[in-house]
Amino acid sequence: MKLPKFLSGKPTALEIISRAEWKCRHCDEIHHGISDLAADRPCQCPDELPIEHNGALRKDGDFLSEDFCVLGGENFFIRGVLEIPIQKSDEYFGFGSWSTLSRENFELYLSEFDEGLTNTDLSWFGWFSTSISGIAEEMPLGCTVVPQTQRQRPRFWINGDEHPLVEMQENGIGAERLLQIYAAYGHAMN
Numbered sequence: 001m002k003l004p005k006f007l008s009g010k011p012t013a014l015e016i017i018s019r020a021e022w023k024c025r026h027c028d029e030i031h032h033g034i035s036d037l038a039a040d041r042p043c044q045c046p047d048e049l050p051i052e053h054n055g056a057l058r059k060d061g062d063f064l065s066e067d068f069c070v071l072g073g074e075n076f077f078i079r080g081v082l083e084i085p086i087q088k089s090d091e092y093f094g095f096g097s098w099s100t101l102s103r104e105n106f107e108l109y110l111s112e113f114d115e116g117l118t119n120t121d122l123s124w125f126g127w128f129s130t131s132i133s134g135i136a137e138e139m140p141l142g143c144t145v146v147p148q149t150q151r152q153r154p155r156f157w158i159n160g161d162e163h164p165l166v167e168m169q170e171n172g173i174g175a176e177r178l179l180q181i182y183a184a185y186g187h188a189m190n
Contacts, residue, residue, distance in 0.1 A: 012175065034086065037185050038096025042069050042077045042129035043140075057110075067113075067153075069098065076106035077129060080145060080154035082165070087172040093181075099126035099145050099156055109147065109154075122147050128156055132165075133184040141165070 021030050040051065041064055054065045060073040069077035082095045101109060105124045124147075127140035142159040158165040 034091050034093060035182075036081070036094035036096060037181070039098060039130045040066075042071075042098035042100075043131045044071060044075065044129055045069055045077075068110075076101050076103055078106065078109055078126075078145070078154060080156045082128075082130070082132075082156045082158070082169075084165075084168045085172040086178060087174050089175075093173060093178055095130070095132060096153070097128065097130035097132075097156055099128050099143055099154075100140070101126050101145065105145075113151075126156070128158060128165075133181065 041047075041049070045064055046062075049062055049064045052063065052065050054067055057063060057065065057068055057070075059070055059076075061070070062072065063070040067079045069079075071077075077098045077100055079096060079098055082097045083092045084095070085092055101124055105126075108122075124145045126143050126145040128143040129140050141163060144157040144159060146155045146157065148154055158169060160166055
């Protein structure tokens, strides 16, 4: 007879994730529980392009910061979050991602970036431009960019019906699959 997991002493994947400890590469502090992951640049951005301060933003040539990317003075990207609910939990997994915006929408986003966007009815089309190991490796994907208020990063919603990210955003991700994603990014847990 096989014992239920809670009696076998072996923690479930969700318990492993919930107990995890993470050392943040930005603040150098230890965080606990579910942790978001992030891409530091759009997949179209060359690795050798240095990350600069947001205040140095240039819209001609190439530029990369924590929140903005401009390539060739013609392709504009913003950083946002792809949120995926975790099944059997009230938690969300966030992946810091990038999407294109038209020049017009990029300018509008910039005009309200420092003060914090106040128009909550905005949404824009963009091309999701972040490769997520094992899930979204073919780029770009059409997405809806939904700006947030109070200086929160925009939320990205993948468009279409047939992509695994659409399924995950609608139905959530299992903790076992989330453990696989963490492992693919060097955060293996037991």
